[in-house]
Amino acid sequence: MSLLKFIIFGFLFCIFSYGQQDKYDIKYLSLIECVDQAPGQYVYIGRSNLSYFHREFFKQNNEFVAGDWELNGSLYNSADDANNDSNPYIYDIESRSYLVPYNNPLIIYLRLNQVTMPPRQDNKHYVVKSVTNYLKYPPVFNTTLDGCEIDENNQKYNLNEDYLIKEFRSILGNPYNFEIFRKTTDISPIPESEWSNFILRKGESNKLYVKVTYKDGTIPCFRFYEITLKLVDYSISMENTEYEFCGTPFLVEGPNDSNLSNFEWTHNGIVKSTNKNITIDEIGKWIVSFENNLGCRSSVTVNVIPEKIWNRIEKITATSTSVVIHPYPNASIVGYSLDGVNFQSSNRFDNQTDPIFTFYYKTKLGCIFGPFTMDVATNFNFFTPNGDGINDKWDLRGKEFYKNYVLQIFNRSGKSLAYGKVIDILPWNGKVNNLTLPSDTYWYLITDGDKTIKTGYIVLKNK
Known part of the structure; x- marks a missing residue:
């Protein structure tokens, strides 16, 4: 390369390089x-x-x-x-x-x-x-942690069992660190060596605060969340803690919790069983004690009282030929009977035309109550003449008793819609001159000469 070309090339390179600088x-x-x-x-x-x-x-x-x-x-x-x-x-x-x-x-x-x-x-x-x-930020939310009572002044908790701490630690490559404080303003956290056997003393707050930070110290984002400490109520994991006893032994199961062991049932201070289940055969307090996964011993008291005769039946409804017994919710009725001997699970009895209805019922614990006698003659006052075969006509129970009396049916304005002997009018299909009456409430009057025998109302619904 000639000297002139070298000088020119160098000059251009310097210009180019200078142009590329900031x-x-x-x-x-x-x-x-x-x-x-x-x-x-x-x-x-x-x-x-x-x-x-x-x-x-x-x-x-x-x-x-x-x-x-x-x-x-x-x-x-x-x-x-x-x-x-x-x-x-x-x-x-x-x-x-x-x-x-x-x-x-x-x-x-x-x-x-x-x-x-x-x-x-x-x-x-x-x-x-x-x-x-x-x-x-670390994704957190407030949690609740169950513990147990050591005595009236001390409760025991395993803070390692907190839901979020367990969940995060179970993740491969968990990116978070955890510190637990009694207050968010505390400088020193609770030592991790105390977590598995944390003691909450009487009068101390049942709130703890977890600071979640990244293990990567270059990430400054962190969050606090709140742990609420509470004693386990083991009674809620039992089907019931109060029963009525009428002489028939029955089985009761202890708390449904897989973390419990070493069960013991006592009655009047006497150990009755070391199984989770017990056969109750006496009235009184039955106490089931057990050990939980924190090493505490807890108990639940089951109160067994004499079977009470209380109103388990909400109402009785009837048509002209059937009766339905309606129990209250949680009445624990498992069977119904007309004679106290033969029971059925259904609460409906067909082919019942008498104005007086007598029945018995049997509870879940095997107790039989009755007889209960009900006047159902006035219970049937609703009918739907729509041709579906159910409650299409209105009739009276014990009609034979009224058959020769005079029956009148009126609308709400007092206009007479039907007049004649009971036996000739009933069962009534809700029609006048072959025309179906509108849905409404109607009144009836049964008389024997000048004497009023029976009055009442009828609800007609034709759709």
């Missing part, structure tokens, strides 16, 4: 934003964020002194725009924020100006490149 000096600002979930399409950056940028910049760039330098308050998409103070992001007046399209990391540019009094034409400025990494 046209301005860039300073840097590194930020971390902790969030529960990623922002949407835009990030809203308001005045408080700008103040935060200002504080953090001077912390991270201590060669600059606040007061001598300041950020100009605008945000830019590129370094060129920041350098030229042109094309800033749009400032939304309604939200009082800059709308910046979301990315992670979020890169925006700011302009740092030199401050002099008075301002000078040759004041310096720098471009600041801000990089914000959005990191998620």
